[in-house]
Amino acid sequence: MKEIYLDYNATTPVDPRVVEAMIPYLKEHFHNPSSVYSGAKETKKAIEEAREKIASLIGASPKEIIFTGGGSEADNHAIKGVAFAFQEKGKHIITSSIEHHAVLHACQFLEKIGFEVTYLPVDKYGIVHPHSLRKAIRDDTILVTIMMANNEIGTIEPIKELAEVTHEKNVLFHTDAVQAVGKIPVNVKELGVDLLSLSAHKFYGPKGVGALYIRRGVKIHPLIHGGGQERGRRAGTENVAGIVGAGKAAEIAMEEMEEEERKIRPLRDRLERELVKRIPEVIVNGHPEKRLYNTLNICVKYIEGEGMLALLDFYGISASSGSACTSGSLEPSHVLLAIGLPHEIAHGSLRFSFGKYNTDEDVDKVIEVLPGIVERLRAMSPFWREKHEH
Amino acid sequence: MLEYSEKVIEEFMNPKNMGKIEDADGIGKVGNPVCGDVMWIYIKVKDNRIVDIKFQTFGCVAAIATSSKVTQLVMGKTVEEALRITNKAVAEALDGLPPIKMHCSLLAEEGIKAAIEDYMKKQKHKKNKKGGKK
Ligand SMILES: Cc1ncc(COP(=O)(O)O)c(C=O)c1O
Ligand code: FES
Numbered sequence: 001m002k003e004i005y006l007d008y009n010a011t012t013p014v015d016p017r018v019v020e021a022m023i024p025y026l027k028e029h030f031h032n033p034s035s036v037y038s039g040a041k042e043t044k045k046a047i048e049e050a051r052e053k054i055a056s057l058i059g060a061s062p063k064e065i066i067f068t069g070g071g072s073e074a075d076n077h078a079i080k081g082v083a084f085a086f087q088e089k090g091k092h093i094i095t096s097s098i099e100h101h102a103v104l105h106a107c108q109f110l111e112k113i114g115f116e117v118t119y120l121p122v123d124k125y126g127i128v129h130p131h132s133l134r135k136a137i138r139d140d141t142i143l144v145t146i147m148m149a150n151n152e153i154g155t156i157e158p159i160k161e162l163a164e165v166t167h168e169k170n171v172l173f174h175t176d177a178v179q180a181v182g183k184i185p186v187n188v189k190e191l192g193v194d195l196l197s198l199s200a201h202k203f204y205g206p207k208g209v210g211a212l213y214i215r216r217g218v219k220i221h222p223l224i225h226g227g228g229q230e231r232g233r234r235a236g237t238e239n240v241a242g243i244v245g246a247g248k249a250a251e252i253a254m255e256e257m258e259e260e261e262r263k264i265r266p267l268r269d270r271l272e273r274e275l276v277k278r279i280p281e282v283i284v285n286g287h288p289e290k291r292l293y294n295t296l297n298i299c300v301k302y303i304e305g306e307g308m309l310a311l312l313d314f315y316g317i318s319a320s321s322g323s324a325c326t327s328g329s330l331e332p333s334h335v336l337l338a339i340g341l342p343h344e345i346a347h348g349s350l351r352f353s354f355g356k357y358n359t360d361e362d363v364d365k366v367i368e369v370l371p372g373i374v375e376r377l378r379a380m381s382p383f384w385r386e387k388h389e390h
Numbered sequence: 391m392l393e394y395s396e397k398v399i400e401e402f403m404n405p406k407n408m409g410k411i412e413d414a415d416g417i418g419k420v421g422n423p424v425c426g427d428v429m430w431i432y433i434k435v436k437d438n439r440i441v442d443i444k445f446q447t448f449g450c451v452a453a454i455a456t457s458s459k460v461t462q463l464v465m466g467k468t469v470e471e472a473l474r475i476t477n478k479a480v481a482e483a484l485d486g487l488p489p490i491k492m493h494c495s496l497l498a499e500e501g502i503k504a505a506i507e508d509y510m511k512k513q514k515h516k517k518n519k520k521g522g523k524k
């Protein structure tokens with residue numbers, strides 16, 4: 001059975017052109033970029049070319065980009081790096097309650113070692129409001145970190161406004177743009193951010209490679225100490241093939257992003273429309289407009305996400321859920337709780353996230369099978385029966 | 391997704407005894423405080439034996455599979471035998487559950503026990519009523 005992959009926010013398949021670009025750096029160009037012989041020149045040059053491509057994707061200058069081992073490392077670097085560099089000035093950090101765990105858990109770690117963190121609430125669409133940020137900034141605030149687009153519900157935050165408010169008080173602003181970069185236009189200068197995280201595997205690049213944008217002049221400590229790679233900011237022999245792949249993926253994203261949106265948005269919109277029409281009591285999560293064009297997050301009332309995922313999987317459809325039962329933590333998604341959903345509704349969440357290899361047939365298939373799956377599980381649900389038999 | 395045994399998946403895909411008994415002799419309604427999931431069990435008892443049993447579950451794959459399994463395990467058993475069922479026995483009958491899903495099988499054990507308790511309470515009530523008339 002052919003898999004229908006609808007989980008592009010989790011990860012994307014590597015674009016075949018990216019694979020092609022990477023192969024020479026796994027084969028003949030294996031040299032350590034820090035070495036002095038001529039063979040190493042090619043690997044060094046390849047890294048710098050990739051850096052230019054990443055920089056130009058987000059409107060930065062190449063010197064402002066450092067490569068990391070993924071989005072989580074970039075987030076950790078930004079947050080801990082600023083915290084350690086500015087702890088003399090203050091120990092207060094502001095973030096939101098819907099961040100990825102890479103940000104939330106880094107903040108919680110800092111709390112354990114004496115920092116204070118404010119977790120800003122969001123509205124029912126998942127938006128962080130600039131006025132609530134303004135009220136939270138204190139004299140000892142050293143960093144504000146708010147994601148650009150949420151991975152679960154797709155809501156796009158007003159980063160430009162949030163960064164402005166932050167800068168009024170002379171505080172640094174970081175954004176986790178892992179879900180935004182490669183999908184929508186991102187320009188660090190226009191947004192006015194000081195730090196930005198991205199990850200290649202979310203835009204058809206390899207896993208385990210990301211980058212952190214550090215605006216020129218921003219003081220930050222390294223996260224990984226060792227050799228002098230990345231101008232002393234991130235030690236360790238570079239993941240050359242991965243970095244080349246990230247660069248190639250950035251180049252493709254630059255050229256094809258608009259075309260992808262034109263193709264993907266109608267697929268997502270049609271799925272949303274049809275599911276809402278065909279399945280009673282479904283809630284669509286996230287902001288109606290300020291939302292990633294590829295993301296559809298719904299809650300199907302009276303049933304639970306894991307069962308739906310298992311049955312979808314039976315038909316070859318790969319999706320995800322913010323239900324407790326699938327997370328391993330037994331708590332439903334913190335994002336769904338933060339937008340105000342009660343536990344039992346958050347349990348019934350399903351996320352479909354589209355990408356450039358999806359087709360109309362994929363949407364047809366979900367529309368065909370999901371209503372039946374829901375009916376089947378609802379037939380077992382005490383809540384559904386209670387509501388509809390009396 | 392979590393690693394479930396083939397039996398768990400099979401049971402989840404083809405659950406038995408799903409639904410409601412309108413004139414049940416006992417109803418057990420239990421909730422799982424850990425994850426918020428809920429199971430309702432209905433029983434019919436005749437001559438101290440469980441002659442019919444149905445479940446309704448709002449819960450994960452493991453909760454549905456263990457609901458279905460437990461109804462089959464206690465069907466035809468005496469009330470005393472049914473009270474001895476444990477969540478471990480239910481999980482074992484499904485070739486085990488992933489460790490973090492063991493709590494789901496608690497619903498099955500507690501659901502049966504609650505249904506039997508409800509049945510016994512109702513019996514007592516009936517007896518008392520009868521006694522009162524005499
Ligand atoms: C918003 C967000 N931040 C950070 C990450 C972590 O990125 P990575 O998987 O590259 O470590 C992800 C992806 O899972 C994400 O969606
Ligand atoms: S996770 Fe709730 S019953 Fe399984």
